[in-house]
Amino acid sequence: MALDRLKSVADHVAGTRSPPHPFDPLSNAEIETAAHIIRREHGKIHYNAITLLEPPKKEMLKWLEDPARTPRPARIADVVAIAPGGKVYDGLVNLEEGKITKWTALEGVQPLITMEDLQVVEHICRKDPKVIEQCIISGIPKEDMHKVYCDPWTIGYDHRFGSNVRLQQALMYYRPHVDDSQYSFPLDFCPIFDADKQEIIHIDIPEVRRPLSKAKPNNYHVASIETDSGYRKDIKPINITQPDGVSFKVDGRVIDWQKWKVHVGFNYKEGIVLNNITYNDNGVIRPVFYRLSLAEMVVPYGNPEHPHQRKHAFDLGEYGGGYMSNSLTLGCDCKGAIHYLDAAFVNKAGESMTIKNAICIHEEDAGILFKHSDFRDDSVIVTRGRKLIISHIFTAANYEYCVYWIFHQDGTIQLEIKLTGILNTYAMNPGEDTKGWGTEVYPGVNAHNHQHLFCLRIDPNIDGPNNTVFQVDATQGPGDVGSFENPYGNAFFAKKTKFTTVKESISDYDGVTSRTWEMANTNKLNPYSHKPVSYKLVSREVPKLLPKEGSLVWKRAGFARHAVHVTKYSDDQLYPAGRHVPQTSGEPSRGIPEWIADGDANIENTDIVLWHTFGITHFPSPEDFPIMPAEPMTLLLRPRNFFTRNPALDVPPSYCSTPSQVAGQGAVLDAADKMSKLVVAGGEAKCCSK
Amino acid sequence: MALDRLKSVADHVAGTRSPPHPFDPLSNAEIETAAHIIRREHGKIHYNAITLLEPPKKEMLKWLEDPARTPRPARIADVVAIAPGGKVYDGLVNLEEGKITKWTALEGVQPLITMEDLQVVEHICRKDPKVIEQCIISGIPKEDMHKVYCDPWTIGYDHRFGSNVRLQQALMYYRPHVDDSQYSFPLDFCPIFDADKQEIIHIDIPEVRRPLSKAKPNNYHVASIETDSGYRKDIKPINITQPDGVSFKVDGRVIDWQKWKVHVGFNYKEGIVLNNITYNDNGVIRPVFYRLSLAEMVVPYGNPEHPHQRKHAFDLGEYGGGYMSNSLTLGCDCKGAIHYLDAAFVNKAGESMTIKNAICIHEEDAGILFKHSDFRDDSVIVTRGRKLIISHIFTAANYEYCVYWIFHQDGTIQLEIKLTGILNTYAMNPGEDTKGWGTEVYPGVNAHNHQHLFCLRIDPNIDGPNNTVFQVDATQGPGDVGSFENPYGNAFFAKKTKFTTVKESISDYDGVTSRTWEMANTNKLNPYSHKPVSYKLVSREVPKLLPKEGSLVWKRAGFARHAVHVTKYSDDQLYPAGRHVPQTSGEPSRGIPEWIADGDANIENTDIVLWHTFGITHFPSPEDFPIMPAEPMTLLLRPRNFFTRNPALDVPPSYCSTPSQVAGQGAVLDAADKMSKLVVAGGEAKCCSK
Ligand SMILES: [Co+2]
Ligand SMILES: [Co+2]
Incomplete structure (x- = not known):
């Protein structure tokens, strides 16, 4: 569990390996090659990101169809760099041709904040005379500045400073001892850091001062x-042991498990990217999703007092879920037989860096997959399920997000997110009223209300790229009780509303109708139900975006205004709050609101993307502190009318007896796990064997 | 997995055991004693149920407080019996005094349908000339009547027959071979069975006939x-192995696990009943819930054509979740180290019966309980969680319900239900239009739309019996963007609405506000947050009852009209659709609607019960057939302002390092599971060790 952000031990031996899969993230060598090519032309420059530019979908679909006879898509590095003085460049490097194919200077945008950007702020704060002055006012003597810490956050957008100067806001804390949790000792002022000048340019100081808490430390360490x-x-x-190993095969980054195939990508913003997900349906390889990822998130805080409105981190677009990934450890983060994948990134200097074990791939028992007993004779089938979990965990300053992509044998894909880590906290005076905007979770500690809103990007490929989305609402049948068409008043049906234009697709969750959304291929009907083959999005944690229409968050996080937006596929539309998120003003609103345009684009029976915003609203309580028990959240993508029968019927049962076997004709199948044991719990003298 | 509904091998040795806990279900001996006492006085009679009458709460709370010095509440058997001719009796037997203390004849009610009641119908159908005639019309020759099967259902309420005659409706099926799944061969007519006369008194025949399907069998057996x-x-x-055994202790039926204590009861209607749930908070035993159970459910079907409106089984009140319980098998239903409890019931003749291994108690790994890394130095804590699962599975004709009561170390109680088994099906002709009321899941098989609505009875005891319920809605702060009180438009808060009367408590789910309900003790404030100690009901699968107001289902299932009702506690209010559910007309509506009365009763700071209806609306698809992959549903009861800190902080971490340890001062705690292994998946030559 040591610091596993390693500089690459140069995996530079070119040509000896088979060429990368076109979806593979850039290798350390490719990253360094790209930096080398840029350095040659543009000299010393600070690298913000070097990542794979995924091949154009059209080209890629052809290659996937027939890789042997289709030209392999080119390896292109997508580069973001900052020149001395702060000018930002978006570039593309063709790695095979060794050529820069794009190099564009951008005005008034800020690329995301890297770990290196974050690390520096605390050290500068500690030496800044204005910060020292504020610390003294808070009750921290000058000689204790080494006990002062800060979590640097993106600034959101502060109209006083605009977008041209690269900024961070420093949320300040104190640790009585280096091992004490700082979140029990928040300070009340907020320095603003200028990344170009590398100095504190302003400090926001509240009208009411809140000196350092005198409470005892509140720790969770051993x-x-x-x-x-x-x-x-x-x-x-x-x-949990798997003596015969795992049930999946790995070919590069393509995982083959229980009829599923999926390419596991990874990038600095989204973290895990799942590509080209297919299911082997009795020998027919059926495409299901072209690409799945968490594309963005926003965490708006609900305290209206300045400067807390600035707290609404876009953890993916402003920091990068990949960049913040944990290096995972065996037996801690996952149990059983584990396969890890590393992640390669560029550092500021243009060297490649590796996060070891950034992605965990493992299986878990999934409980009962299906069961039925016949009440007549107790003939029975019990089949246990298995799941494949592809996960990573990232740390966004105080919070931890554990992201689990789960594949089930019945054709379901589940996304589970666990929230853990530590509440963001602010100082409060003894007896101070939180006014409902937060909770005193410990004396002197105010944890503000906030939301965690995630944007799931679903690029469906339901038996092909031309798909249509239907909103499905459980709806009462027409006619009152006693009417001809509904004499008993019990009629109900699944009302399906087809989205033909982008405008029509802008929709919210409706708990009353258990609303779901079906991604369907209307060109292909299920032979039994005569309904289009589809996958259904079942998501129940779908709060409304609480910042009001016209507010900064509402403007900047356009994707979060509604639960679902459907857009026509475009290669360059990956990031629903825009490509460069920090310090966007929201005018115009980047990402989805731009792509919607007039909303008239056709999304029926064409290549589409469904953007789904979900999450939770978090009103803290003392139970969440000093470290928060994981809060789970989940959603499902379930096949509906996609298969002609339960696709998991061929999972071997634990036990199966038929009526004739119960009657004594033929042996029942008893493949029950012989490792499980009856226990005499509590030391009773009697054994409870069956 | 043999037929484990065993007649008791008489556990009749009295006096040698310690007396039962007052919450313990009646033992086999107690059941037979009760039957013996009744037989002595009333002669031969058919027993419908003999179960524990739980002690009055007032008396029981006193006993729980000081069992050594409080008289032990009497053991009372609650008896339902049917005399020859059909007269129904409700009785009470004081087992210690050997006396019948109540014996009341009831008019116009029908007690639930037992397994014995169910078993007989099929045999009578096969011999009935009118049924044989209909089978012939369907295309089944007379000599094949042994291939005809039926799932007998309660009739709901049919005004033609009323409530005085004890009825079942026989949903008819055919099996080409005894081992074929009958649900692929539904027949189109519906005999009505009179349990008193033991004969078919009527057959409902549709106007459009649907002869036996000619499709191939659709099976799931080996x-x-x-x-x-x-x-x-x-x-x-x-x-999954637990070489040192389990982490819980069992004292009779009291389970002691990870600071939780709970008495595990069981009865024929509700199945598992959890009583007197407490949490040891640093040495203080704090009551949390007096009683938790699934108290009722209803499964309305959405096809408006006669007689399908009759399909709306109350699986608990009409059949009994306990009576229908499966006998569980090691390594199939649960894995690991398992402790089972049996269930004892009475049969028709007054003998006691045992379902072996009706309740499974076991632990599972629960993944990450909490984690945090400091981005400065990667100092980290990772703690894995554990859960205790108390489960049973019951088979309601075609469907299976797997019920998991899950205790977490962080003070959360979770109820998970998995739906599996087989769809109820009806016949359809080739090319017939389902009109949206069902789905053709296989040729000739129409699976009708339906809902599964469960009623969770929560008897809170949050630091004492006097509790108050608040509805909590995530709500935008007042003031438009730019206003004085909400200048940035980002303000939001948890709006709490106190329920002071029953009327006010009648509430629905609101997905937009992520509505939750808090059960609070307003007499006790959290010392940090100054908010009342509480447990919050977090439930997201809360569809509207789709049968319309005034419909038969709406009238009979009053509890399902709203997500939450809160009533004042009363010892005799256990069953939200009434004590005897079959053939109630819904006029008046039994259970909750009766108890609500004018709705003016005070429910503030008093002993209350919260009734929560949740579930799913199920629109079948071919993937659900011929046997359905388990569909999970879950809800949480979470402590909020109940503890002063995360109560699971003292769960030993897998790994913990502090900043000073990372800096080399002192050893980190590395207690990571050494059983987990890295794997070389897919036979790659390189090992991916960290
Ligand atoms: Co939170
Ligand atoms: Co169902």
């Missing part, structure tokens, strides 16, 4: 728990 | 899968 209460001693081990 | 496609061969075992 020494503190041992002193407080001691650890629980009554948890017996649960061992 | 022989058919082996013939069709063969089984998947690439699933490697996952072994």
Whole structure:
């Protein structure tokens, strides 16, 4: 669990390996090649990102269809760089031709904040005389500045400073001891850091001052728990072992598991990207999704007092879910037989960096997959399920986001996100009223209300790229009780509303109708149900964006205004809040609102993307502190009318008996797990064997 | 997996065991004692149920407080019996005094349908000339009547027959071979069975006839899968072992696990009943819930054509979730180290019966409980969670319901329900239009739309019985963007609406505001947040009851009209659709609507019960057939302002390093699971060790 953001031990041996899959992230060598090519032409420059430019979809679909006879799409590096003085460049480098094919200077945009950008701010804060002055006012003597910490955040947008100067806001904390959790000691002022000048250019100071809390530290590390209460001693081990290894095969980054195939990509913004997801339906390889990823998120805070309105981090677009990824450790983050993938990035200097074990791939038992007993004779089938989990975890300053992409044997894909980590906190005075905008989770600690809103980008490929989205609402049948058409008043049906234009697709969740959205291929009907083959988005954690229409968050996070937007596919539309998110003013609103335009574009029976915003509204409570028990959130993509029968019928059952076998004709199948044991819990003298 | 509804091998040795816990279900001996006492006085009678009458809450709370010095509440058997001729009796038997203390004849009610009641119908159908005639019309020759099957259902309410005659409706099927799934061969007519006369008194015949389907059988048993496609061969075992046993202790039926204590009861209607749930908060035993159970459910079908409106089974009140419980098998239904509890019931003759292994109690790994990394130095804590699962599975004719009560270390209680089993199906002709009321899931098979609506009975005891419920809605702050109070438009807060009367508590789900309900003790404030200690109901699968106001289902299932009702506690209010559910007309509507009365009763700061209706609306698709992959549904009861900090902080971490340890001062805690293994997936030559 040491610092695993390693500089590459140069994987530079070219030509000895098979060429990368066109969806593969750039290797360390490719990243360094791109930097080398740029350096040759543009000299010393700070690299913000060097990542794969995914091949154009048209070209890629052809290659996927027939890789042997189709030219392999070119490897292109997508580069963001900042020249001395702060000028930002978007560039493209063709790695095979060794050529820069695009090099554009941008005005008034800021690329995301890297880990290196973040690291520096705290050190500068500690030495800044204005910050030191404020610390003294807070009750921290000058000689204790090494006990002052800051979580640098993107600034959101502050009209006083605009978009041209690269800024961070420093949320300030104090640690009595280096091992104390700083989140119990928030400071009340907020320095503004200029990344070009590398200095503090302003400090926001509240009218009401809130000196450093005098409460005891509130820690979760070993020494503190041992002193407080001691650890629980009554948890017996649960061992999960896979003596024969895993049930999946890995070919490069293509995972083949239980009829699923998926390419596991990764980039600095989205983290895991799943490409070309197919299901082998009795020998026919059927495409399901061309690409799935978490494309953006926003975490608006609900305290209206300046400068807290600035707290609404776009953790992906402003920091990068890939950049912030944890290096995972065996037996901690995942249990069982684990396959890891590393992630390669560029650093500021143009060297490649590796996060070891950034992606975890493993299986878990999934409980009962299906079961039925016949009440007549107790003939029964019990089949246990299995799931494949592709996960990564990223740390966004105080918060942790654990992202699990889960494949099920019944054709379902599930996205589960666990929120853990630590609440963002602000100082409060003894007896101060939080006014409902936050909760005092510990004396002197105000944890503000906030939302975690994620944008899932779904690029469906339901038996081909031409798909149509239907909104589905459980709806009462027409006619009152006693009417001819509904005499008993019990009629209900799935009302399907077809989205023909982008405008029509802008829709919200409706809990009353259990609203779902179906991505369908209307060109292909299920032979039994005569309904279009489809995958249904089932998502129940879909709060409204609470910042009001016209507010800064509403303007900047256009994607979060509605639960679903459907757009026509375009290669360059990946990031729903825009390509460069920090310090956007929201005027115009980047990303989805731009792409919607007049909303008249046709989205029926064509190549489309469905953008889904979901998440939770978090009103903190003391239980969430000093470190928060994981809060899970989940959504499903389920096949509906896609298969002609339960596609998991051929998963071997644990036990199966038919009526004739129960009657004594033929042996039942008993493949029940022989590892499970009856236990005599609590030391009773009697054994409870069946 | 043999037929495990065993007659008791008389556990009649009295006096040698310690007396039962007052919440313990009646033992086999107690059941037979009750039957014996009744037989003595009333002669031969058919027993419908003999179950524990739980002690009055007032008396029980006193006993729980100080069991050593409080008189033990009496053991009372609650009896339902049917005399020859059909007269129904409700009785009470004091087992200690050997006395019948209540014996009341009831008019116009029908107690639930037992397994014995169900079993007989099929045999009578096969011999009935009118049924044989209809089978012949359907294309089944007389000599094939042994291939005709029926799932007997309660009749709902049919005004032609009323409530005085005990009825079942027989949903008819055919099996070409005894091992074929009958649900692919539904027949189109519906005999009505009179349980008193033990004969078919009527057959409902549709205007449009639908002869027996000529499609091939559609099976899921071993022989058919082996013939069709063969089984998947690439699933490697996952072994879950607990070499040191389980982490819970069992004292009778009281389970003690990770600071939780809970008494696990069971009855024929609700199945698992959890009583007196407490949490040990640093040595203080704090009551959380007095009683939790699934108290009722209703499954309305949405096809308006006669007689399908009758399909709206109340699976608990009309059949009994306990009576229909499966006998569970090691390594099939649960994995790991398992503790089972049996269930004892009475049969028609007054003998006691046992379902072996009706309740499964086991632990599972619960993934990451909490995690945080400091981005400065990668100091980190990762703690894995554990959960305790108390589960049972019941088979309601075609459907299976798997019910999991899950306790978490962070103070959360989760209820998960998995729906599996087989769709209820009806016949359709080739080319027939389902009109949107169902889906053709296989040729000739129409699976009708339906809802599964469960009613969770929550008897909160949040630091004592006097509790208050608040509805909580995530709400935008007042003031437009630019206003004084909300200058940035970002303000939002948790709007809490206190329920002071029953009327006010009648509430629906609101997905837009992520509505939750808090059960609070307003007499006790959290010392940090100054908010009342509470548990929050977080439930997101809350569809509207789709049968219309005034419809039969709406009248009979009053509880399902709204997501939440809160009533004042009363010992006799356990069953939200009434004590005897079959053939109620809904006029008056039994259960909750009766208890609401004028709705003026005070429910503030008093002993209350919260009734929560949740579930899913199910529009079938071919993927659900011929056996349905489990569809999960979940809800949480989460502590909010109940604890002063994360109560799971003392769960030993897998890995913990502090900043000073990262800097080399002192050893980090590395307790990571050493059983997990890196794998070389796909046979690559390189090992991916970290
Ligand atoms: Co949060
Ligand atoms: Co269903």
